[in-house]
Amino acid sequence: MAVSFLPCFLILCLFPTISFTHTESGMIGVNYGRIANNLPSPKNVVSLLKSQGINRIKIYDTDKKVLTALANTGIKVIVALPNELLSSASSNQSFADHWIQTNVASHFPATEIEAIAVGNEVFVDPKNTTPYLVPAMKNIHTSLVKRNLDKAIKISSPVALSALANSYPPSSGSFKPELIEPVIKPMLDLLQRTSSYLMVNAYPFFAYSANADKISLDYALFQENVGNIDSGTGLKYNSLFNAQLDAVYAAMSAVGFNDVKVMVTETGWPSVGDENEIGASEPNAAAYNVGLVKRVLTGNGTPLRPREPLNVYLFALFNENEKPGPTSERNYGLFYPNEGKVYDVPFTARSAFPVNGKGDEVPVVSSTSTFPVNGKGDEVPVSTWCVSNGEMARDRLQAALDYACGEGGADCRPIQPGATCYHPETLEAHASYAFNSYYQKNARRVGTCYFGGAAHVVTQPPRFGKCEFPTGQ
Ligand SMILES: *[C@@H]1O[C@H](CO)[C@@H](O)[C@H](O)[C@H]1NC(C)=O
Numbered sequence: 001m002a003v004s005f006l007p008c009f010l011i012l013c014l015f016p017t018i019s020f021t022h023t024e025s026g027m028i029g030v031n032y033g034r035i036a037n038n039l040p041s042p043k044n045v046v047s048l049l050k051s052q053g054i055n056r057i058k059i060y061d062t063d064k065k066v067l068t069a070l071a072n073t074g075i076k077v078i079v080a081l082p083n084e085l086l087s088s089a090s091s092n093q094s095f096a097d098h099w100i101q102t103n104v105a106s107h108f109p110a111t112e113i114e115a116i117a118v119g120n121e122v123f124v125d126p127k128n129t130t131p132y133l134v135p136a137m138k139n140i141h142t143s144l145v146k147r148n149l150d151k152a153i154k155i156s157s158p159v160a161l162s163a164l165a166n167s168y169p170p171s172s173g174s175f176k177p178e179l180i181e182p183v184i185k186p187m188l189d190l191l192q193r194t195s196s197y198l199m200v201n202a203y204p205f206f207a208y209s210a211n212a213d214k215i216s217l218d219y220a221l222f223q224e225n226v227g228n229i230d231s232g233t234g235l236k237y238n239s240l241f242n243a244q245l246d247a248v249y250a251a252m253s254a255v256g257f258n259d260v261k262v263m264v265t266e267t268g269w270p271s272v273g274d275e276n277e278i279g280a281s282e283p284n285a286a287a288y289n290v291g292l293v294k295r296v297l298t299g300n301g302t303p304l305r306p307r308e309p310l311n312v313y314l315f316a317l318f319n320e321n322e323k324p325g326p327t328s329e330r331n332y333g334l335f336y337p338n339e340g341k342v343y344d345v346p347f348t349a350r351s352a353f354p355v356n357g358k359g360d361e362v363p364v365v366s367s368t369s370t371f372p373v374n375g376k377g378d379e380v381p382v383s384t385w386c387v388s389n390g391e392m393a394r395d396r397l398q399a400a401l402d403y404a405c406g407e408g409g410a411d412c413r414p415i416q417p418g419a420t421c422y423h424p425e426t427l428e429a430h431a432s433y434a435f436n437s438y439y440q441k442n443a444r445r446v447g448t449c450y451f452g453g454a455a456h457v458v459t460q461p462p463r464f465g466k467c468e469f470p471t472g473q
Contacts, residue, residue: 025407026296026310028347029056031266036320038337042069048339049075053348058265058313062103071110079104080117081140083125090135093142100143115154116140117199117265123163123179133157134186141194156191158199158265161244164251171232173247174254188257200248201266204240205279212278215240221284222291224395235303241292246304261308268315270328271342280328286343289314293345298402383471386439386449387432389456394427400451401431410437421467429464440472
């Protein structure tokens with residue numbers, strides 16, 4: 001035991017940040033809102049979702065047609081108990097039981113309902129339904145327990161960022177004092193006890209639009225920018241989205257809840273707005289959503305919770321022509337009602353970050369290339385390695401590195417602080433190490449040393465100081 005204890009101990013010491021390379025990457029879903037009179041049938045919507053690789057959606061009710069169309073499709077669904085029913089659900093356990101039976105249990109498991117949003121943005125509901133929220137959540141949970149569905153189906157309630165009194169800098173995030181005792185603490189306690197998560201609706205668009213003179217558009221749209229340092233923690237933020245999420249984490253910590261996770265149940269950017277809705281435009285909406293999807297699929301969390309994958313539902317699937325309010329409200333859709341794209345957003349890791357690009361860009365080096373070396377006619381396989389080619393902007397190279405170490409499954413432990421390949425501490429060297437690990441792991445198959453053009457194959461073993469690049473042979 002003593003013999004094996006020491007190396008294990010050393011490994012733990014050397015690689016304290018090991019686990020980020022093994023977190024599962026985040027997931028992307030889409031909100032399927034239906035406040036419109038011109039949307040395709042639920043059946044056609046299911047085909048659209050499938051064609052786009054969208055396998056998680058959130059709806060705002062428990063519409064029977066929609067839930068039936070989603071049966072046996074493999075698409076996971078978050079359903080909702082509307083705010084109008086909170087009062088009944090809070091005061092009447094039989095009502096909650098009956099609601100679960102007719103709206104959830106009768107569809108499950110053919111329709112993969114994975115969570116129930118109990119109410120939506122309840123604290124800003126003009127009908128003052130806040131006092132009913134936690135009692136309703138408890139009754140709904142009790143109904144799920146009775147049917148033994150509570151492990152499969154989580155309960156939560158989407159909270160708007162307006163629940164925060166403070167969000168800047170992120171580390172000073174705090175909930176509005178008047179909400180804390182009556183509803184925030186009891187709700188977080190329930191979420192913690194049921195292993196659920198806080199649902200948050202976060203719109204950097206609103207913050208940007210109201211403060212366009214102070215907030216840079218690049219920072220709001222996941223573009224390259226100098227970032228903002230949080231004076232409380234010294235952590236650097238490269239996106240308003242990250243800053244908003246960490247304000248929520250900080251607010252939860254401030255009321256004693258450090259381990260409740262966050263799911264972003266709505267976020268988006270409008271492609272059209274009124275004149276005073278600064279920032280609403282199609283290119284901005286495309287940049288936001290494309291940037292967000294890439295951000296989520298690279299697998300890292302926020303500066304305060306770097307190992308927590310981001311789970312995000314985009315708002316929304318369609319432009320919804322019957323939504324009231326400013327023009328932006330009717331223009332958050334990724335698709336027009338005729339199913340045409342408002343702009344292009346790739347929803348899967350493969351399309352968001354093509355490891356294997358178009359045919360003509362793939363280096364033609366096959367893992368099975370052979371090369372006669374000893375004159376006897378024997379064919380000896382030639383080793384090849386994969387390195388960064390220095391032809392990519394830093395942010396894209398970083399994204400490629402994140403992809404390789406995250407979803408790509410490369411072994412990035414040697415480039416963690418203190419490990420053999422940490423030096424030289426350059427993005428280029430770290431990326432090369434990660435790309436090579438990914439390439440070797442994939443048996444040096446054609447196209448696995450590409451990374452959107454960031455990498456190329458070499459035939460000499462790369463070497464940086466003591467760092468050796470593994471090869472498959
Ligand atoms: C409670 O809910 C049940 C089932 O929906 C209903 O039949 C009953 O009338 C409700 N009770 C009250 C007091 O509202």
